Amino acid sequence: QHKNLCNSEMATLPSTRALPNPDDQGEDETLLLRNRKNVGRRMPHSLEMSSEEVEGFHKSRFVPSRFLLGYRTLFAVIYVWAIINIVVDPGKLVYLTHWTAALTGIHFVLGAILISKNPVGKMSSLHKLALVVQNVTTGATLGVHVLYMILLYHLMGLDVASAFVHVVNAYAVLLDKVLSCAPTKYEHVHHVGIYVMVGNALHCGDRPPNK
Numbered sequence: 001q002h003k004n005l006c007n008s009e010m011a012t013l014p015s016t017r018a019l020p021n022p023d024d025q026g027e028d029e030t031l032l033l034r035n036r037k038n039v040g041r042r043m044p045h046s047l048e049m050s051s052e053e054v055e056g057f058h059k060s061r062f063v064p065s066r067f068l069l070g071y072r073t074l075f076a077v078i079y080v081w082a083i084i085n086i087v088v089d090p091g092k093l094v095y096l097t098h099w100t101a102a103l104t105g106i107h108f109v110l111g112a113i114l115i116s117k118n119p120v121g122k123m124s125s126l127h128k129l130a131l132v133v134q135n136v137t138t139g140a141t142l143g144v145h146v147l148y149m150i151l152l153y154h155l156m157g158l159d160v161a162s163a164f165v166h167v168v169n170a171y172a173v174l175l176d177k178v179l180s181c182a183p184t185k186y187e188h189v190h191h192v193g194i195y196v197m198v199g200n201a202l203h204c205g206d207r208p209p210n211k
Helices: 002-009 027-040 051-056 065-088 090-094 096-115 125-156 160-179 190-205
Strands: none
Touching (some): 065 090, 065 160, 090 096
């Protein structure tokens, strides 16, 4: 249903079955057919996307695009403090929670930039970066939220600052995903795994050796 809502806002593109012979059409149809074939053959780790998927980064569902732009701008401003904290105190890089909060800010900055641009149907490096950041941010914020509530909430409680890095960002990213037409790539779950492994390696490397 969500997918249909997104497609209804986009220019209708012919499906692979309905595509006419590219020799009888213009260069646009030939490029579209080639793009669809390449996407169909992509490897699980590939970041290649179809024209419809690329256009999804510039579209919203349920609400006007300007509302989603305002929503993303608001949370980009809120979470920019996490990036500043890491710059001021690099020692916080050993904590995955601070990484995830900073990544939340980056996610909303990239999302605000893309939703403010007109769709062109052509994939760029910015689309690929936004896809990877979206994959990691969605999984990481949910993971941090669930683990904190299960393992640490009863010990440390939840003040305002803690709420923004352990709770608010998870639901803000989920709502953003609901409102956005950006593609979801479940085969890219390994992005989250790599992120967690790197974070754990830095955290363990910063621990003092056992005596």
